[in-house]
C-alpha cells in the first residue's frame with residue numbers, strides 16, 4: 001500500500017494555504033506533519049480524507065485515484081481511519097457498540113462484534129466493552145477511539161493532534177501505546193502535530209511545514225542533526241546563536257574558527273548549536289581539545305539533564321559577553337560563579353546566512 005500525494009495546491013477564498021506538496025507514505029510507516037499553527041497541516045489531512053475538495057494536484061493509493069482535477073472519491077470509500085483530538089465517542093453507546101459503529105459495512109452482527117472485540121483487545125480495552133464513555137478516563141477514551149478507527153482494518157490512518165487533550169504524563173504513556181498499536185497493525189499513518197518532541201517520538205519521517213510549504217522532510221535524525229535552515233534548526237529545540245562574518249570561506253568565533261565555504265565573502269552568518277552540543281569541563285582539557293574559559297551563571301536541574309547558563313567573555317563581538325546554554329547529563333557539580341571550560345565539536349555547528357530564519 002502506498003499513499004501518494006502529488007503537487008497539491010490549495011486556497012481558501014483566493015488565499016493560497018498549501019503549495020507544491022509532494023509526499024509518499026508506505027504501509028507500516030508513521031509520517032508526522034509538523035509545523036506552527038496555520039501552516040496548513042490540517043488542510044492537508046482533510047484533503048487526504050476527502051473532507052475538503054482537492055483543487056489542484058493528485059492523491060492516490062496504489063493505482064487508485066482518490067482525487068485529482070476531475071474526480072473526488074467520497075470519504076467513506078477511501079478506506080481511511082480517523083482519530084481526532086476530541087475522540088468523538090457516542091455517549092449513549094457502550095465501548096463495544098462504539099467500536100462496532102466503525103464496522104457498519106460488515107453485515108453479520110456476530111462478525112462485527114468479534115472484530116470490535118479484537119480491536120479492543122489490541123488497545124488493551126476489551127475488559128471495558130460494556131462500559132459507557134463517561135465512565136472512562138481520557139486515556140481510555142482515546143484508546144477506544146483508536147480501536148474504533150482500526151476495527152475496519154483501514155489502509156490509512158489519519159490522526160489530528162490525537163493526544164492534545166490529555167495531560168502531560170498520560171500523553172507520554174498513550175502515545176507510546178498508540179505507536180505500538182499502529183506499528184503492529186501495519187497501517188500507513190499520517191499524524192498532525194505542532195509538537196516537535198511528539199513528532200520525533202512518533203514519526204518514522206517528519207514533514208516540517210511552514211506557510212503552506214514543505215520546508216524539509218526526512219527521518220527525525222536528519223531533521224534534527226542536518227537542518228537545512230535556521231527555521232528547521234530552531235523549531236526542534238532551544239539553540240545557542242552567535243553571529244559572525246565570512247572571510248576567505250571561514251568565520252572566526254570565540255569558540256574557534258569555522259568553515260563556511262558556501263557563503264559569500266563578507267556575508268553575515270548566524271552560527272547555531274544545540275545546548276547538548278556544548279561540552280563543559282571543570283579543568284582545561286588541554287590535550288583533548290581546544291576549550292575556552294567561561295563562567296557558570298546558573299544551573300537548573302530538568303528531567304534527564306541539567307541546563308547550565310554560561311557567560312563567555314567575548315573577544316570577537318562588539319556586543320560584549322556571550323550567553324550560552326549547555327545541557328549536560330546528570331547533576332552539574334559546579335556552583336554559580338565557577339570558572340569552567342567550554343568546547344563545541346566542529347560538526348555540531350549549523351551555519352546559515354543571517355536573517356534566513358523564516359524558511
Ligand SMILES: Nc1ncnc2c1ncn2[C@@H]1O[C@H](COP(=O)(O)OP(=O)(O)OP(=O)(O)O)[C@@H](O)[C@H]1O
Nearest residue numbers: 012013017035036037038039040041042043044194
Ligand atoms: N475553512 C476555511 N476557510 C478559510 N480559511 C481556512 C479554512 N480552514 C483553514 N483556513 C486557513 O488556512 C490556513 C491553514 O489552516 P490549517 O488549519 O490547515 O493549519 P494548521 O497548520 O493545521 O493549523 P493549527 O495547528 O492551528 O490547526 C490558516 O491560515 C487558516 O486560517
